[in-house]
Amino acid sequence: xxxxxxxxxxxxRLGRLALRLHTFTVAELVRLTGIVQDTVYGFVSMLMxxxxxxxxxxxxxxxxxxxxxxxxxxxxxxxxxxLRKNARLAAALREDDEVAQxxxxxxxxxxxxxxxxxxxxxxxAEEAPPRYMxx
Amino acid sequence: xSNPPDxxxxxxxxxxxxxxxxxxxxxxxxxxxLYFPGLQDACDANGPPTWDEILHTLAEILxxxxxxxxxxxxxHAVDVWAEFERSLTVRKLSNSGRLAxxxxxxxxxxxxxxGRAGIGLSILAHANTLATLWLQRHILPHVEYGNLTAAPxxxxxxxxxxxFCAASTPSMWQVRWTLQPFEHSFYGAMILPRVFEHEYLxxxxxxxxxxxxxxxxxFLIDTLEHxxxxxxxxxxxxxxxxxxxxAWFRVKLEDHFCRNGLTSRAELRDFxxxxxxxxxxxxxxxxxxxxxxxxxxxxxxxARRVDEALKLLRYxxxxxxxxxxxPWNGFEAVL
Numbered sequence: 393x394x395x396x397x398x399x400x401x402x403x404x405r406l407g408r409l410a411l412r413l414h415t416f417t418v419a420e421l422v423r424l425t426g427i428v429q430d431t432v433y434g435f436v437s438m439l440m441x442x443x444x445x446x447x448x449x450x451x452x453x454x455x456x457x458x459x460x461x462x463x464x465x466x467x468x469x470x471x472x473x474x475l476r477k478n479a480r481l482a483a484a485l486r487e488d489d490e491v492a493q494x495x496x497x498x499x500x501x502x503x504x505x506x507x508x509x510x511x512x513x514x515x516x517a518e519e520a521p522p523r524y525m526x527x
Numbered sequence: 528x529s530n531p532p533d534x535x536x537x538x539x540x541x542x543x544x545x546x547x548x549x550x551x552x553x554x555x556x557x558x559x560x561l562y563f564p565g566l567q568d569a570c571d572a573n574g575p576p577t578w579d580e581i582l583h584t585l586a587e588i589l590x591x592x593x594x595x596x597x598x599x600x601x602x603h604a605v606d607v608w609a610e611f612e613r614s615l616t617v618r619k620l621s622n623s624g625r626l627a628x629x630x631x632x633x634x635x636x637x638x639x640x641x642g643r644a645g646i647g648l649s650i651l652a653h654a655n656t657l658a659t660l661w662l663q664r665h666i667l668p669h670v671e672y673g674n675l676t677a678a679p680x681x682x683x684x685x686x687x688x689x690x691f692c693a694a695s696t697p698s699m700w701q702v703r704w705t706l707q708p709f710e711h712s713f714y715g716a717m718i719l720p721r722v723f724e725h726e727y728l729x730x731x732x733x734x735x736x737x738x739x740x741x742x743x744x745x746f747l748i749d750t751l752e753h754x755x756x757x758x759x760x761x762x763x764x765x766x767x768x769x770x771x772x773x774a775w776f777r778v779k780l781e782d783h784f785c786r787n788g789l790t791s792r793a794e795l796r797d798f799x800x801x802x803x804x805x806x807x808x809x810x811x812x813x814x815x816x817x818x819x820x821x822x823x824x825x826x827x828x829x830a831r832r833v834d835e836a837l838k839l840l841r842y843x844x845x846x847x848x849x850x851x852x853x854p855w856n857g858f859e860a861v862l
Contacts, residue, residue, distance in 0.1 A: 408799060412774040414756070415767065417571050423579055424778055452572035455621045463571055475804050476845065482796055483842045489793050 400488075402427050404481040406435045407474045415465045439470060446470030533679035534648045534655070537703070540684040548593050549647035549682060549706055550601040551639075555589060555608070556716025557650060558634040560772070562627045563717065564764045567771065569624035576616045579775065581628070583710060584616040590708035594686065601646065604639035608632050650719065651680055651704060658723030665754050666728065670818040678702045678731060689787060692780065693722055695730035702726045711783050714776035721773050724751055735823045737830035740790055741798035742820070746837060748777065749802035750817060797838050805840070805852060812855040819857055836861040 405425050410416065421432045439446040447464045454460050466474070536545065559566075559582065570578040589607050592598050598607070608631075611617060617628055638646060659677045667675060678695070680702045688707040692715055695702045702723065706712065715722050728751060729743035755761070756770060784790045806813040823829050836858040840848055851861045 404796075409774070409778070411800065411803070412752070412777070413771065415771075419574070419577055420571075420579075423577060424775070452568075454572050455569075455623060456573045458574060461572060461574060471803075472807070475800055475807070478800055479804075479841070482799065485796065486793070486842065 560717040565627035573621040586713035654719035657720040669814040711779040745798035815855040
């Protein structure tokens with residue numbers, strides 16, 4: 393994993409986990425990846441607001457005080473989208489593993505896809521390092 | 528119905544204390560799995576503590592007591608449970624969360640009696656039988672494979688957690704299941720049939736003994752997960768619980784093994800999503816591909832060809848993937 397490239401790695405990890413879980417909460421993705429909540433919300437929000445819905449949201453009935461929590465389920469379109477997107481991210485990460493380059497290749501890979509939301513939609517606030525970097 | 532498969536302890540692990548640890552782990556794991564859907568719903572709806580924090584607390588107490596050698600009989604499951612129920616994490620739960628924990632605890636106390644000593648071996652045997660039945664029903668009809676017989680299981684204890692949590696020996700048609708006092712083992716105890724399904728599909732059934740970790744631990748596990756997801760006969764609540772726990776088990780296991788240098792994330796990444804992608808593109812071609820993989824002749828060179836072909840597909844564009852793999856004409860055709 394190229395440590396110069398945390399956001400590609402984060403996006404890949406989030407996409408991979410969403411594909412494995414299909415149904416998840418934001419808190420669950422945070423706990424499984426160690427990625428900060430804002431980044432995970434950004435990922436979920438991007439899937440929710442895609443031109444065709446990639447996620448369905450279910451509001452859970454709460455017994456304790458606080459804001460209602462949502463549980464999300466990937467739609468078929470969401471699965472297709474994440475499979476395509478992860479293939480591109482994996483290719484970029486592998487290239488980085490091999491040549492230890494900077495983020496240029498990933499940005500090109502994203503920009504090359506007309507079906508993708510603009511790269512800016514993925515940009516997020518400061519991210520914590522993934523857990524595996526700190527071990 | 529044939530006789531239940533043999534389950535025995537490896538000679539070096541056949542000690543009363545290790546038998547007791549197995550009983551306690553698998554009894555608590557079974558209780559936790561039975562009432563997991565209720566716990567998950569309660570925690571997802573009400574926020575902290577999350578269900579994995581609850582399971583983490585339980586696993587921590589259980590494995591601490593194991594490694595301190597305080598578990599010497601099945602009845603100690605009740606002590607572990609009592610300490611768990613007193614923990615701050617459990618006390619923070621909502622009412623419905625506490626109800627799920629209470630039900631799990633009731634199950635533990637009902638079964639943690641001297642007359643049930645040896646329950647761990649029975650749970651393993653049952654899981655092994657379930658795994659073979661499920662594979663016979665869902666996977667094997669699609670590939671050219673004869674009757675699947677349940678393999679004897681040998682239980683080992685690995686306190687350092689440096690081995691794989693299960694390993695199979697095709698030449699002896701045997702599964703070695705390892706009790707490790709680490710959190711991933713607790714998740715594994717909750718989804719035991721899945722662990723056995725993986726041992727059969729990834730390690731016992733393939734003719735090629737040289738298949739890479741990527742093929743066995745990613746491609747073939749993805750194959751199982753996808754089939755489970757599509758299994759309409761399974762109760763949806765139970766199915767969703769198993770999918771959830773299996774995903775967490777996988778992540779915890781990968782973390783554990785990456786930390787111990789037994790595999791790397793890059794090595795696993797080369798094989799991710801291919802099974803799912805292939806199956807979504809063409810189910811008949813996916814099954815042909817799987818049949819081809821499971822019956823590929825046993826030679827190191829062939830295993831390398833499989834790796835090369837799968838990596839080519841992993842990094843191919845959509846169009847190139849279709850050109851290479853649909854219709855499926857074998858790994859050689861991809862290369």
